[in-house]
Amino acid sequence: MTSKFVKLLAIALTIGVVAAACGSDEEEAPAAAPATTAAQVEMVADGSLLDTVQARGTLHCGVSGSAVAFSETQADGSVTGFDADYCRAVAAAVLGDANAVKFTSLTASERFTAVQSGDVDVLIRNTTWTQSRDTDVGMDFGPTTYYDGQQLMGRASDGFTANSGAADLEGAVVCTNAGTTTEKNVSEYASLADVNITLKTFETSDEYWQGFIDGACDISTTDGSALVGRKVKQQPADEEWVIFPATPISKEPLGPTYGQNDSKWADAVNWTVYATIIADEYGVNSSNVDSAVQEGELGRLLGGDGELQTTMGLSADAFHQVIKQVGNYSDIYNRNLNPVGLYREGSANAGWKDGGLIYAPPAR
Secondary structure, eight states: OOHHHHHHHHHHHHOOOOOOSSSOOTTSOOOOOOOOOHHHHHHHHTSOHHHHHHHHTOEEEEEOSEETTTEEEOTTSOEESHHHHHHHHHHHHHHSOTTOEEEEEOOTTTHHHHHHHTSOSEEOSSOBOOHHHHTTSOEEEOOOSEEEOEEEEEEGGGTOOTTOOGGGGTTOEEEEETTSHHHHHHHHHHHHTTOOOEEEEESSHHHHHHHHHTTSOSEEEEEHHHHHHHHHHHOOTTOOEEEEOSSOSSOEEEOOEEESSOHHHHHHHHHHHHHHHHHHHTTOOTTTGGGSOOSHHHHHHTTOTTOOTGGGTSOTTHHHHHHHHTOOHHHHHHHHHGGGTOOSTTSTTSBGGGTSSBOOOOOO
């Protein structure tokens, strides 16, 4: 058994994690992680998780299942959304089949333990990359797929406007997910403004949103994208919900998350994301990828001369399949996020040539 997998298994056996949608949870007492089985030990001992997933034939992907436009479990059990499509993209790259995914809906407090125990291979669940998660918690992070930031939402009838700020929170009951640093962020935000708030937390997003709808909370706070989605889907016809402040109170880079010290698996996940970005830069999408010119950087990426996918343990056309079956970055973004009013133009999620932060290293 290689030392890196001994380390991975040791982490899985000894560390439990309670974390949630934004930031790290260093203030929470760790929960015990589920015991690693002998079968799991045998599977990871012989190689990368990439080998295990390919032998299994199915990608186990952890999602929220209740994050509007990012991962929503439908009545028929299917999962839709931006995060869900990136699960499919990884399956297309690794297995050649975007539908070879088993989705697992995880609460904020369950998600990292699920990675450590091997219940999921990758977590694509509105999860913020932070220093403590990258070190103390024992996660590794892939490329940021969505740049977000924490904001707040209140009712216009309570006097809140788009220009409201911390000073307007005096005496407010603020609701969010339990065990997250959204709690810490909003507490610090209020403390710096010397205002008093009452913080009320709930285990699941659906619970705390119901609390907001029922009037148990004056304010809801989480990632701005989640506020936008919930406003579109759940705002009552006789109310106006207002998101503020215009500048988020935190940085929330969201993207794939997986166990530490498995570079082969990390490369497969990371370059799946990069492939969607590079194809987007060339204007290659699901409708024209079959006729794309097989030369230069794009040609290499799609499996032409000089391709590097086979050295990664993937098929030469792995990323061709990603684009054909799932799409490029704009395809994935636009079909899932545009319907709730989230657009790339003018945002951090625009491409780097358009003033945004979405950028990929070269495929060479």
